[in-house]
Amino acid sequence: KIIILDFGSQFTQLIARRVRELNIYCEIYPFNHLPEFDPTVKGIILSGSPHSVRQDEPPHFDYQRFRDQYPILAVCYGAQYLAHFHGGEVQASSTREYGRANLQYIQPGNPLFKDVPSNSQVWMSHADTIVSLADDFEVIASTDTVRVAAYQVKNSKTYGIQFHPEVTHSIDGKQLLQNFLVDICGCVQEWTPDSFVETTIAALKEKLGDDKVVLGLSGGVDSSVAAVLLHHAIGKNLHCIFVDNGLLRKDEFQSVLDSYQHMGLNVKGVDAKQRFYDALNGLSDPELKRKAIGRVFIEVFDDEAHRIEDVKWLGQGTIYPDIIESVSVKGPSATIKSHHNVGGLPDFMKLKVVEPLNTLFKDEVRKVGRTLKIDENILGRHPFPGPGLAIRILGEVTPEKVQILQEADAIYINNLKSAGLYNKVWQAGTIFLPVQSVGVMGDERTYENVVCLRAVESLDGMTADWCHLPYDVLAKISNEIINNVKGINRVVYDISSKPPATIEWE
Ligand code: XMP
Numbered sequence: 127k128i129i130i131l132d133f134g135s136q137f138t139q140l141i142a143r144r145v146r147e148l149n150i151y152c153e154i155y156p157f158n159h160l161p162e163f164d165p166t167v168k169g170i171i172l173s174g175s176p177h178s179v180r181q182d183e184p185p186h187f188d189y190q191r192f193r194d195q196y197p198i199l200a201v202c203y204g205a206q207y208l209a210h211f212h213g214g215e216v217q218a219s220s221t222r223e224y225g226r227a228n229l230q231y232i233q234p235g236n237p238l239f240k241d242v243p244s245n246s247q248v249w250m251s252h253a254d255t256i257v258s259l260a261d262d263f264e265v266i267a268s269t270d271t272v273r274v275a276a277y278q279v280k281n282s283k284t285y286g287i288q289f290h291p292e293v294t295h296s297i298d299g300k301q302l303l304q305n306f307l308v309d310i311c312g313c314v315q316e317w318t319p320d321s322f323v324e325t326t327i328a329a330l331k332e333k334l335g336d337d338k339v340v341l342g343l344s345g346g347v348d349s350s351v352a353a354v355l356l357h358h359a360i361g362k363n364l365h366c367i368f369v370d371n372g373l374l375r376k377d378e379f380q381s382v383l384d385s386y387q388h389m390g391l392n393v394k395g396v397d398a399k400q401r402f403y404d405a406l407n408g409l410s411d412p413e414l415k416r417k418a419i420g421r422v423f424i425e426v427f428d429d430e431a432h433r434i435e436d437v438k439w440l441g442q443g444t445i446y447p448d449i450i451e452s453v454s455v456k457g458p459s460a461t462i463k464s465h466h467n468v469g470g471l472p473d474f475m476k477l478k479v480v481e482p483l484n485t486l487f488k489d490e491v492r493k494v495g496r497t498l499k500i501d502e503n504i505l506g507r508h509p510f511p512g513p514g515l516a517i518r519i520l521g522e523v524t525p526e527k528v529q530i531l532q533e534a535d536a537i538y539i540n541n542l543k544s545a546g547l548y549n550k551v552w553q554a555g556t557i558f559l560p561v562q563s564v565g566v567m568g569d570e571r572t573y574e575n576v577v578c579l580r581a582v583e584s585l586d587g588m589t590a591d592w593c594h595l596p597y598d599v600l601a602k603i604s605n606e607i608i609n610n611v612k613g614i615n616r617v618v619y620d621i622s623s624k625p626p627a628t629i630e631w632e
Contacts, residue, residue, distance in 0.1 A: 127166050128152040128307065133175030133185045133203050134453040141171060141201070141292040143487060144300065149315040150307050153485070156453045157185050169197040169283075169311035172204025174290065178254050179203070179210040180218070185453075189284075197283035197311045199303075205286030206254055209277065213260025221271050223250045223288075226295060229275060233266040236278065238285050240305045242298040248275070248289035249296045256288065283310055319493040323355070326482055330359035334439065339480060340431045341441030342423075343368040343393060344512070345382040348443030348483060350504050351495040353391055355482045356441050358498070362392050365437065367430045369423060372399030372525070373514030375539070376532035385501050398426045402516075403525055410521040412632035419513045424472050431474040440477040444484045445491055447586075488586070508553045509587065517632040521560040526613075531558045533611045534577045541603045542581070551593050554581040557620070557631050565615035574615040577607065582629055590624040 128145055132138040132154050145152040155161055157172075170192060177184050189208055192198060200208050210216040229246045232239045248269070256274040259265065266285075267276035276287045285306065291299030307313045339356055343349045343366045356364045368386065370379040379395065386393045405418040431437060483491055495505045511517055515535075519527045535556040542548040557578040565572040579600070584590035604617040620627075 130154045130171045131157045135174035138173040144292045150313045151317040172200040174202030200286040209256045215258045219255040227269040231268040236266045246298045249293045319497040327359045337438040339439040339441045352443035366393040371402045376536040406523045428472040444481040519558040530613045534607045537606045551581045552584040572615045576616040580620045
């Protein structure tokens with residue numbers, strides 16, 4: 127595997143994704159929190175950073191310790207760091223070095239640039255520039271404005287590059303990474319969804335033996351894939367619980383429960399609708415609604431988990447981005463705290479935790495799901511928030527509003543599917559607005575509710591653009607909703623992007 131040391135760059139996770147796209151396993155660690163390196167580590171990549179080597183106390187890396195042990199690829203800040211603290215100099219750049227540039231010079235025969243054509247386009251994004259190098263560093267690539275676009279430490283496998291090979295604007299970035307990983311580090315490209323499934327199931331068997339595991343299914347991709355992996359490893363010893371909180375989409379509880387049973391999972395469906403509605407009664411503040419739903423879920427899950435005798439483990443669908451330690455925000459101290467609360471936790475939370483997906487990114491979870499032949503209906507599903515329709519009903523939630531919203535939402539989603547748009551949209555849903563408006567139906571004046579349609583394109587939910595859905599599709603959806611859903615006389619479309627808006631309204 128490859129270790130990526132994170133100095134806080136926004137691109138660090140992208141480097142990891144690129145390495146994995148080359149079927150090579152890698153892990154990200156904060157620059158100041160190195161793991162014990164094991165014999166499977168073949169090389170190190172140093173990320174970029176918002177910091178500058180010229181500031182007080184720049185993030186440090188102990189180069190001397192690793193220089194002869196591992197091949198090192200230092201990107202952007204990493205490259206500036208090695209240059210600056212080993213006999214060279216870094217200064218603020220005088221020209222703008224942001225955006226596309228071309229490698230006018232590439233050292234002939236350098237293994238890092240094998241099969242990278244001359245004049246290859248690269249992507250620069252830096253405010254500092256390397257102005258001089260120590261004698262044992264040599265320039266191996268330049269652009270017309272950046273002389274030290276790439277360097278090598280002579281007689282070593284240390285390389286520094288000023289541009290970002292991980293972004294697609296660096297046309298040959300993937301080739302360059304492959305050269306480093308395969309030719310220089312000696313990695314074998316064998317980390318695939320199939321091999322992940324095989325080794326994970328074997329490891330789970332070994333770890334869990336005859337122990338019982340309890341796992342909460344949500345209908346979403348992550349918990350479903352985690353459950354199927356565990357099911358392959360321990361069969362009926364995996365006890366799944368799927369809670370109907372009364373806030374799911376129309377008919378979703380039953381249809382998802384059916385698919386789970388169809389896949390052979392040992393799953394219990396629990397109808398807890400009324401408990402959730404009771405807890406939500408009278409609440410209109412979004413955060414209070416979220417807290418109430420979280421609390422009731424834990425109570426229901428704890429009750430159910432108690433019915434399973436002798437359960438030892440809690441299975442979870444946690445994925446890699448949830449656990450990557452971010453460089454400045456979370457330190458080790460953040461995790462220490464939660465241990466102090468153990469006494470107050472529900473019993474199931476005192477179980478040992480097993481998280482089969484905690485090394486995977488979201489797109490990898492889907493690929494693993496396909497290898498496991500999980501229903502495309504589950505794998506291709508839009509993200510759906512844990513608190514469900516409760517945060518799509520602005521203000522107080524009542525069973526009547528849930529029912530109205532479910533009907534409108536079903537019409538919306540079905541139309542997206544039949545127009546072939548569902549898979550092009552990252553997330554879609556309807557929002558029940560806390561206003562009533564005047565309308566006219568036949569000869570009658572109406573005074574009824576408004577629903578808003580929301581559809582966004584996004585990669586990870588952090589930023590999002592509203593979708594330009596075709597007018598004729600919107601027209602058909604609006605007509606169908608107003609004609610069929612009693613209680614709604616107006617449909618609007620949300621044309622806000624994130625930021626500054628958010629995807630959900632609450
Ligand atoms: P926002 O509204 O913050 O949403 O732009 C980003 C993504 O997160 C989902 N979301 C939630 N998911 N519990 C969840 O499990 C929540 O309380 C919650 N709030 C928002 C949202 O659906 C979108 O995918």
